[in-house]
Amino acid sequence: MxxxxxxxxxxxxxxxxxxxxxxxxxxxxxxxxxxxxxxxxxxxxxxxxxxxxxxxxxxxxxxxxxxxxxxxxxxxxxxxxxxxxxxxxxxxxxxxxxxxxxxxxxxxxxxxxxxxxxxxxxxxxxxxxxxxxxxxxxxxxxxxxxxxxxxxxxxxxxxxxxxxxxxxxxxxxxxxxSNFYEQGRRAADQMIKALDGKGKVAILLGAPGNNVTTERTNGFKEQVRKQAPGIEISFEQTGEFAREKGQQVTEQLIQSNPDINGIYAENDEMALGAVTALKGAGKEAGDIKIVSVDGTRSAVQGIVDGWLYSVIESNxxxxxxxxxxxxxxxxxxxxxxxxxxxxxxxxxxxxxxxxxxxx
Structure with missing residues (x-):
């Protein structure tokens, strides 16, 4: 490992x-x-x-x-x-x-x-x-x-x-x-469920240079490839595990990929930044399915409010x-x-x- x-x-x-x-x-x-x-x-x-x-x-x-x-x-x-x-x-x-x-x-x-x-x-x-x-x-x-x-x-x-x-x-x-590969795999399972196995998904990558980003990415991609060939990963860009950067990347994503169906954020801060970007673009809760990793209270509240679909905990x-x-x-x-x-x-x-x- x-x-x-x-x-x-x-x-x-x-x-x-x-x-x-x-x-x-x-x-x-x-x-x-x-x-x-x-x-x-x-x-x-x-x-x-x-x-x-x-x-x-x-x-x-x-x-x-x-x-x-x-x-x-x-x-x-x-x-x-x-x-x-x-x-x-x-x-x-x-x-x-x-x-x-x-x-x-x-x-x-x-x-x-x-x-x-x-x-x-x-x-x-x-x-x-x-x-x-x-x-x-x-x-x-x-x-x-x-x-x-x-x-x-x-x-x-x-x-x-x-x-x-x-x-x-x-x-x-x-x-x-945590088992970061398993976190990515479980996030993929949730995304597959949210999209009923088909659609276009973007990945907000974590910061480069550490095993967390690598393993969460590999686990997600490999599970999607094995279990949901109808899902296309059409966009990947680092959000550096930061809320502001996650918002900026999502704003770019909406412009370049307006038909995106789901966002996999490799931590909650990027997911919450993505929510801010979606609200600014006039999207409604649930229009784009968001799955993330961490388990912060704000992200879990985002599920209750309908903006996030699922969160995999990282304690x-x-x-x-x-x-x-x-x-x-x-x-x-x-x-x-x-x-x-x-x-x-x-x-x-x-x-x-x-x-x-x-x-």
Missing amino acids: TMEPGRHTRTAAIALAVVLAAAGCAKSEETTAAPAASDTQGRQVVQTPTGDAGPTCTLAKFGGTKFDLKAATVGFSQSEKEANPFRIAETRSIKDEAAKLGIQKLRVTNAQSQFSKQITDVQQLIAQGAQLLVIAPLNSDGWEPVLQQASAKKIPIITVDRKINATSCGDYLTFIG PRFGPLAFETAQKFLDGQAIPDKVIISDREYAGDTAKAGLDEAY
């Missing part, structure tokens, strides 16, 4: 020099708040593995020494601006669970959707003594500088919501997130599962190379019933 480059072997001296050079270039927020109740509503559920669950990792295999998670310095690197409800819920979940567990030194950074800043952010977290890193990667490639430095210090890295192209139980510990509440996984690792238990969560689906009556569970 991920590329397997060789393990990085630069010396700790070189890694430390790079870290020190980066120090001072990025700020981190240290959270020492009193324990807060973690949002248990909508808590992530791990899928039961079937067949080969993949390789596993233990503390002995990974290297390094056991430490007390409560007393440790833990770094969380957020990738994107917190204008997106997914990112807001994700960061809140990490902070709330850390407070609940009594972790006193949680340092949080935000890369503001700039990959170079995220690299610098994590380098500074390492320089500040982070013993555990939880990273929501902006891109899947380009992590070599961080991986070299973390490897030299035997710092376990848990990636959430997006993968990095590297070696598990070596460059990083594990990935926690951002990683705090409990991330820290539970870290503690199991520190206790000597075997950790799989990927921890895949189950995601619900909103459509029709289930949208109204599940509105309070959306984020």
Whole structure:
């Protein structure tokens, strides 16, 4: 599922020099708040593995020494601006669970959707003594500088919501997130149902350079090809996972493809931008069927209001599962190379019933 480059072997001296050079270039927020109740509503559920669950990792295999998670310095690197409800819920979940567990030194950074800043952010977290890193990667490639430095210090890295192209139980510990290919396949099933198996569909692609966009696209296309040859994918353009960009691309789409029947948006923000564009063009709710992925409250409300047909959830509440996984690792238990969560689906009556569970 991920590329397997060789393990990085630069010396700790070189890694430390790079870290020190980066120090001072990025700020981190240290959270020492009193324990807060973690949002248990909508808590992530791990899928039961079937067949080969993949390789596993233990503390002995990974290297390094056991430490007390409560007393440790833990770094969380957020990738994107917190204008997106997914990112807001994700960061809140990490902070709330850390407070609940009594972790006193949680340092949080935000890369503001700039990959170079995220690299610098994590380098500074390492320089500040982070013993555990939880990273929501902006891109899947380009992590070599961080991986070299973390490897030299035997710092376990848990990636959430997006993968990095590297070696598990070596460059990083594990990935926690959804099956993105399956999300695309399920979105295709909903689109096929909405269009009764025929029509023209546009895809609002996510940001390039990460596995989420690739897998959500491939899952959707392959399911349409297999199950609905009467559906033509006639338009594809990136909306960069952003509402404003989704609106702009949809405005172009309406002009260039006025006969479009459906829109597959690879996240809710782009879908909501598409709704704004359709309203501006004088369209009525339901004229063009929209299927998206995420499960934000605004998107689920869009189903209730008739503007969206269906939403496949991508649950951002990683705090409990991330820290539970870290503690199991520190206790000597075997950790799989990927921890895949189950995601619900909103459509029709289930949208109204599940509105309070959306984020």
